[in-house]
Amino acid sequence: MELSINGAKHQVDVEADTPLLWVLRDELGMVGTKYGCGLAQCGACTVLIDGQATRACVTPVESVAGAEIMTIEAITEDAVGQKVVEAWVSNQVPQCGYCQSGQVMAATALLKQNARPTDEDIAGAMVNLCRCGTYNAIAAAVRQAASA
CATH class of the missing domain: 3.10.20.30 (Beta-grasp domain)
Structure with a gap:
């Protein structure tokens, strides 16, 4: 295959x-x-x-x-993905980091479909679980990436 x-x-x-x-x-x-x-x-x-x-x-x-x-x-090879990664670093989103690859992928998909998401859009799209509870930092990073 x-x-x-x-x-x-x-x-x-x-x-x-x-x-x-x-x-x-x-x-x-x-x-x-x-x-x-x-x-x-x-x-x-x-x-x-x-x-x-x-x-x-x-x-x-x-x-x-x-x-x-x-x-x-390959996420940083994508222009939107690169903005997401930069926002993740800027906002120091990860704690343990285990879920973060999935979080970054979900955020990239959201911003590729909706370049200017509302807080409601972000909450609806960012449904991956984070045992460390970094949801506020995740939302802030998505907002930052959207405004970049």
Whole structure:
């Protein structure tokens, strides 16, 4: 199966129902996308599939063949993603950092779809879980990235 990930083509020999997360991490060594719950609840595994925030832990790899997949490893190559990362650093968002790759991917997807989100838009889109509770800093960083 051929996958387009971060602008490069990758051939993988896996079962069609293998979760994308495991292909990224175990087959391709892209470990920036994290395993959290395995149930699409926490968002640690969020990647962009054709620009949409998607939970990789429950996404069968066969469903994304032919799609453009972006992971945290390439986020700064995207102009919006670069602004998000700069805002994350400026606002010192991470504490433990485990969920942050998924948070950055979700924020990038939001800002690619809505360049000027309201606080309500941010709250509706930024639903990934953060055990450290950095939600205020996350919202501030999204607002900063939107205004950049």
